[in-house]
Each structure stands twice: as structure tokens, then as C-alpha cells.
Amino acid sequence: MIPEALKNELKARVAAAVTNREAAVDVMKRLQAHYGWLTDEGVHESAEILGMTTLQVEELATFYEMIYRRPVGRRVIHVCDSISCWAMGGESLMAHMAGHLGIGVGETTSDGVFTLLPCCCLGNCGEAPTMMIGDTLYGRLDSARAGQLLEEERAAVMGEMEGGR
Numbered sequence: 001m002i003p004e005a006l007k008n009e010l011k012a013r014v015a016a017a018v019t020n021r022e023a024a025v026d027v028m029k030r031l032q033a034h035y036g037w038l039t040d041e042g043v044h045e046s047a048e049i050l051g052m053t054t055l056q057v058e059e060l061a062t063f064y065e066m067i068y069r070r071p072v073g074r075r076v077i078h079v080c081d082s083i084s085c086w087a088m089g090g091e092s093l094m095a096h097m098a099g100h101l102g103i104g105v106g107e108t109t110s111d112g113v114f115t116l117l118p119c120c121c122l123g124n125c126g127e128a129p130t131m132m133i134g135d136t137l138y139g140r141l142d143s144a145r146a147g148q149l150l151e152e153e154r155a156a157v158m159g160e161m162e163g164g165r
């Protein structure tokens, strides 16, 4: 169950929106951040906050690829597989990431740090190939830079875990 303060903050966000649906992604993302992924409980709470049915929330949750209805690692990596990135080596980038992490696409590392997912265009086509780690976008990637980013992110996650976050 989410804290009352967070629930009230999200209800205020919904009240300020033109339509409840407009606030749905914000609400789902905040609940996802709270639970680590959008749990069934999170769907029910989102529905209550939004004044929508759980089925309506479920439909939206499964439509947006940044909303996770299954457990994910502490950092989700989205590698773009749309046309510009594909043409600029996106497949090789994905293969490199999978090899570096020792997982397949759609899987999570055994230490729970990374989940690797493909995604549609991230709107950064001019800097293809592109990926997102958490909320941060990276472009013009090659294997060396991608490997370096993974190590930096892993170190950051370890720091967060040691700090109890």
C-alpha cells in the first residue's frame, strides 16, 4: 500500500488534469517507482486514484512500454530497434548488451540490477543507435561506450543499495 501522502499528491495531480486519463501514465509511473514494477496492487491503487476501472488501467499499462507489469531490475535498459537505430547498428548494440550482461533480451540479470528490453523509436534518431538506461537517454553508441555505461550504472546501483535506497 502506498503512503497516504503519495496518494494525496497523486489525487491532486489527477484533479489538475483536464481528463483523468491524461494523468494515468504519471500515476502508474509513480506507483511503479514505489513498488519497483506495476504490481496488481499498484493497478488497483492507480484505478482508485484515477477514478477508472482496473481493466481501463490494465489496458493503458500494457500499451505503454515503459510501464512494467512484471518484475524488472533496478535499471531497465531499452535498446531502440526502430529503423534509424537498426540501420546504424542497433542489432549489434543489442547483441553486445546481451553478451555483456550474460542474459537474453527480455531477461533480468541474476543480481537484479539490469533488465534488457527492445523498444520503439526513442525520438533520438539523429543520434542512432540509441538506448535508455532508467530515464536517461544515450546516443551514438558503440560497444565500448555501452560497456562503460553499464559499469557506471552498476556502480551507481550498488551505491544506492549500500545507502539503503
Ligand code: FES
Residues within 6 Å of the ligand: 080, 081, 082, 083, 084, 085, 086, 120, 121, 122, 123, 124, 125, 126, 128, 130
Ligand atoms: S529510430 Fe532509434 S531513436 Fe528513433
